Amino acid sequence: xxxxxxxxxxxxxxxxxxxxxxxxxxxxxxxxxxxxxxxxxxxxxxxxxxxxxxxxxxxxxxxxxxxxxxxxxxxxxxxxxxxxxxxxxxxxxxxxxxxxxxxxxxxxxxxxxxxxxxxxxxxxxxxxxxxxxxxxxxx
Numbered sequence: 001x002x003x004x005x006x007x008x009x010x011x012x013x014x015x016x017x018x019x020x021x022x023x024x025x026x027x028x029x030x031x032x033x034x035x036x037x038x039x040x041x042x043x044x045x046x047x048x049x050x051x052x053x054x055x056x057x058x059x060x061x062x063x064x065x066x067x068x069x070x071x072x073x074x075x076x077x078x079x080x081x082x083x084x085x086x087x088x089x090x091x092x093x094x095x096x097x098x099x100x101x102x103x104x105x106x107x108x109x110x111x112x113x114x115x116x117x118x119x120x121x122x123x124x125x126x127x128x129x130x131x132x133x134x135x136x137x138x139x
Contacts (some may be wrong), residue, residue, distance in 0.1 A: 082139065
């Protein structure tokens with residue numbers, strides 16, 4: 001049995017879930033009007049979904065990704081270092097999105113930070129660079 005291919009498939013699967021959650025979070029942070037009753041319900045639901053689904057997927061992204069890097073013996077490759085930096089930044093951005101939802105529930109009239117309103121676009125741009133690094137391995 002080819003465990004490497006199964007591991008790679010699992011990694012891609014959890015990446016889809018994580019990136020989908022990040023884009024959804026970014027879209028919600030862009031579109032929701034803080035303080036409205038409808039927004040409060042959506043934010044509460046997003047917060048309940050974000051941790052157990054998007055957050056858990058992020059954890060598996062790291063576990064599967066680091067395991068693949070170990071099995072591929074890629075830790076000395078520059079492309080992997082750049083990719084890991086981008087994933088680390090996306091991980092931090094996910095934490096900032098989560099914090100924004102928490103703050104929006106605690107202080108409904110306070111809008112999220114401006115950069116978080118662009119977090120869906122940031123996620124998509126980073127994903128494009130990560131895909132290039134993984135597929136082309138230019139460095």
